[in-house]
Amino acid sequence: MASRLKSKLEDSQFAKYALLVASMFCAAMVIGDGVLTPCISGVYKLINKASWFPSETVVGISIVILIGLFAAQRLGTERVGSCFAPVMCVWFAINGGIGLYNLLKYDPSVVRALDPRYIVRYFSRNGKEAWISLGGVVLATTGSEAMFADVGHFSVRAVQLSMCVVVYPALVLAYLGQVAFLTKNPHLVADAFFKSIPGTLYWPVFVVAILASVIASQALISGTFSIVQQSHSMGCFPPVTIVHTSSKSPGQIYVPEVNWLLMVACVAVTVGFQTTAGICNAYGMAVVMVMVITTSFLVLIMVMIWKVNLLLVVSFVATIGTTELAYLTSVLYKFPQGGYLPLTFAGVLMLIMYTWSDVQRRRHHYELHHRISPDEDSIGAGATTHQSLSRLPGIAVFHSDGDPAPLHGIPPVFKHYVANIPALHSVVVLVSIRTVHVARVRVEERMTFSRVGPPEMRMYRCVARYGYEDGRRRSGESGHVAFEEMLVKVLMEFVRANAMGLELVEEIEVIQRAWDDGVVHLIGEYEMIAGEGSGFWKRLLVDWGYSLLGKIVWRRSGPRVFDLPCSRTVRVGMTYQL
Known part of the structure; x- marks a missing residue:
């Protein structure tokens, strides 16, 4: 059944x-969640207990908190997390401790609320009102929808242990304690959390609650980066700047452009809504939509990949799926009261993602279809009006942008270059930069070479691998100088290992003369247009x-990676008719 379903989908x-x-x-909704969580966390606690402030003052304080939170992101998840971990431990200890205190003080019998039969009785007794209340109840589970994103920052085991050993027990005790408190004080239901705090602990808990709200925002911001x-x-x-902030975990990153856009969006939402009611409705919509889509994908994974027993799959859908x-x-009932915001935001972001993905896919197919084979006749085929290609002194380093196509042939832009300038340097190296998911790559494993075309063409392909913490320059040296020296050194080692006799001597001499004559970097630039x-x-x-999107995005290519000098950089433009 799994094979049949997989075949039908494919x-x-x-x-x-x-x-x-x-x-x-779903990804867009998580990013939208990253906008709403800081808003509700920054505003909610202040409005609840700072009612003596005018609303404008509360919003102003919330904006200051949001700006400070996003400004701290550049420090990295590791540093920020090390500051927040003690606060979270205190927060869950306070929740569990106060809950246990209220449970024992007011009514220990409310532990019966864990009996699922009370859910059925609640719906039987309240009908439509019970169904509408689910939109508020769902806020008790917020945060869990971002856990799959946080796995990129922490191990699966760490998330499992923290959820099952710390978070869940503390929250169950906290809610049971509030229920016990409300059995004796039903008129305080609107603010049960703060009213149930023993008087001497009120202000310390209030401060920790504010800090915990900031940390909840941090989790969603980190998840958005991931x-x-x-x-x-x-x-x-579209391309963004990825800054790795930890040498131990590749998943701990900082994305400056996304960070500041999130900050602007959060401030706009806070100013626009002013109160928490609309933000809560929008937040609930984002959370539940992410949960439902994630559960749907999980069902496909259970059937096609894990190949779980069909009875268990049906049970999972009947319980988790039906509940969600x-x-x-x-x-959805509260769509007009703020629920429209995350859907609108996700729709715009999804349109951007789909546009970029679709055109990149078309470009990939275009390059695979128009690549040229690595032989002398094909390389010179573009220069149809000339008898042969001229050879210029020096080394030409032709940078690709990391697309897979250059690894399986010569990219179309190279043929375009030869067609317009029927000349090649005495040594040509097609370079493809790869950033791998490790902190550092050993120097001896950084570059690998292969020959392109016949030996007399003196053309080579180089794949350069860099870890996210590799310094691409030596102290006191420009990045392009270090790169060029390593390129020529490894190239000569490749030739010595793959050539013999007079051919070896001649090839080494050609490379050395070309190195002495200088290096020129060729950068491909592309314009995408719809075909006729x-x-x-x-x-x-x-x-x-x-x-x-291309005009808005700051494309990062060779010159920005290695700080290539403009005097030795040639940009080759080409139009792709997709």
Whole structure:
């Protein structure tokens, strides 16, 4: 059954697009969650207990907290997390301790609330009102929807242990304690958490609650960075700056552009809503939508990959799936009261992701279809009006942008270059930069070479691998100088290992003379346009959507990686008709 289902999905174009769009929508909703969580965390606690302040003052204080939170992100998850961990331990200890105190003091018998039969009685007694209340109840589970994103920053085991040993027991005790408190003080239901705190602990708990809210925001911000990085690595997000902040964990990153955009969005939402009611409705919508989509994907994984017994899959859908759908219908009821915000935000972001992904996919297919074979006749085929290619002194380093196509042939832009300038340098190196998910790559393993075309062409392919913490320069030396010296050194080692006799001596001499004559860096730049005969939607996607994104995005290529000097850099432009 798993094989049949997998085959049907792979053979169905509609299914593949549906899964892609759903994945992008879910990722966009998590990013939207990263906007709403800091807003509700920054405003909610202040409004609850700072009612003596005017609303404008409360919003102003909340904005200051938000700006400070986002400004601290550049310190990195590791440093920020080391500061927050003690606070979280205190927070959960306080929740569990106060809950246990209230439980023993007021009514220990409320532990019966854990009996699921009370859920049925609640719905039987309250009907529609019980269903509507689910939109507020869901806020008790917020945060769990971002755990899959946080796995990129922490190990799976760490998340499992913290949830089962610390978080869940502390929250169960906290809620039971509030229920016990309300049995004696039902008129304080609107603010049960703070009213149930023993008087001497009130202000310390209030301060820790503010700090815990900030930490909850931090978890979603870190999760947003992780989602953006993963989306970009799969070609579903425009290029952004990825700053690794830890040498121990590749998942701990900082994305400056996303960080500041999140800050602006958070401030705008805080100023726009002013109170927590609308933000809570929007927050609940984002949380439940992410949960429902994630559960749907999990069912596919259970069937096709894990191959779980069908009875267990049905049981999972009947319990978890049905519960989440009930929550979803409840939050949709409050769509006009703020629930529209995350859907609108996710829709815009998903459109950006889909546009970028679709054009990148078309570009990849174009390069695979138009690549040229590595032989002398094919390399010179572009210069049809000339008898042969001229050879210029020096080394030409032709940078690709990390696309897979150059590894399986010569990229089309090289043929375009030869067609317009029928000359090659005496040594040509096609370089592809790869950033791997380790902190550092050993120097002797950093560059690998292979020959392109016949030996007399003096063309080579180089794959340069760098870890996210590798310094691409030596002390007191420009980045391009260190790169060029290593490139020539490893190239000569490759030639010595793969050539013999007079050919070896001659090839080494050619490379040495070319090195003495200087290095020129060739950078490919591409313009994507819809091909002739394209329909309206394709032209809208490529000519307008992708073109606009290309103008906004700061593309990072060779010159910015190695600080290449403009005097020795040549940009080769080419138009792709997709």
